[in-house]
Amino acid sequence: QFVSLRQRILSAVQKNATRGDPRSVIRAIDQFCSQKEWAMNVGNEKGCILDSVVSEVNPATVLELGTYCGYSTVRIASLLPPYAKFITLEFNPDFAAVARQVIAWAGLEDKVQLVEGASSDWIPKIKEQFGIKTFDLVFLDHWKEHYLSDTKLMEECGLLRKGSVLLADNVICPGAPDYVEYVRSSPRYKSHYFRSHLEYTKAEENLWYLGIIE
Ligand SMILES: O=C(NCc1cccc(CNc2ccc3[nH]ncc3c2)c1)c1cc(-c2ccc(F)cc2)cc(O)c1O
Numbered sequence: 396q397f398v399s400l401r402q403r404i405l406s407a408v409q410k411n412a413t414r415g416d417p418r419s420v421i422r423a424i425d426q427f428c429s430q431k432e433w434a435m436n437v438g439n440e441k442g443c444i445l446d447s448v449v450s451e452v453n454p455a456t457v458l459e460l461g462t463y464c465g466y467s468t469v470r471i472a473s474l475l476p477p478y479a480k481f482i483t484l485e486f487n488p489d490f491a492a493v494a495r496q497v498i499a500w501a502g503l504e505d506k507v508q509l510v511e512g513a514s515s516d517w518i519p520k521i522k523e524q525f526g527i528k529t530f531d532l533v534f535l536d537h538w539k540e541h542y543l544s545d546t547k548l549m550e551e552c553g554l555l556r557k558g559s560v561l562l563a564d565n566v567i568c569p570g571a572p573d574y575v576e577y578v579r580s581s582p583r584y585k586s587h588y589f590r591s592h593l594e595y596t597k598a599e600e601n602l603w604y605l606g607i608i609e
């Protein structure tokens with residue numbers, strides 16, 4: 396019968412990765428997606444940039460918008476200090492179901508809270524629901540047309556502070572032009588982009604890094 400791509404990714408992890416070993420989970424997904432079927436994980440090239448930003452910020456609080464199969468979730472969670480609070484938001488229940496199992500296979504289920512629902516519903520509730528004041532790091536990797544509205548919503552909800560770092564995937568492909576325009580022209584942001592490639596391809600891509608200066 397039909398097996399979805401996300402199920403095939405999960406099977407590749409369960410077959411080829413060692414339980415409790417996050418690096419083997421990342422390697423198994425990257426091998427599957429570069430040798431068998433493309434999937435929209437951030438991938439290893441951009442993943443290394445993500446790793447360096449996480450290590451540099453060394454965040455106590457992290458928000459990820461767009462869990463998908465949990466690839467970037469595992470990369471981030473494996474680098475966090477033990478006291479860190481990490482929330483990842485996924486709208487699609489099927490993606491969330493696979494991500495939970497991938498995160499568990501990596502042995503990181505205690506490091507991250509996967510929340511199912513829409514960012515616009517959840518962002519206003521995060522402070523009270525999770526006891527979080529502001530986020531040190533936000534990784535945007537969900538619907539590209541929601542990057543700008545959700546960034547503004549996070550600002551309005553007081554979830555960003557001087558020094559908060561937003562890291563946005565796919566600002567070129569598929570692209571988030573309104574978001575890039577807004578943060579580049581806003582005096583409140585110091586922005587920087589990392590040249591890279593679309594996951595598992597040679598297509599040009601950028602990861603957009605911005606520090607909130609205020
Ligand atoms: O579109 C993308 N990803 C977002 C996405 C996509 C589908 C479903 C969801 C459902 N998950 C979801 C939704 C709303 C949400 N609100 N809060 C959480 C949350 C979670 C999310 C994407 C596409 C490409 C790509 C495709 C094709 C191509 F040719 C080149 C490039 C590459 C990427 O790296 C990408 O990240």
Ligand SMILES: [Mg+2]
Nearest residue numbers: 437536564565
């Ligand atoms: Mg992406």
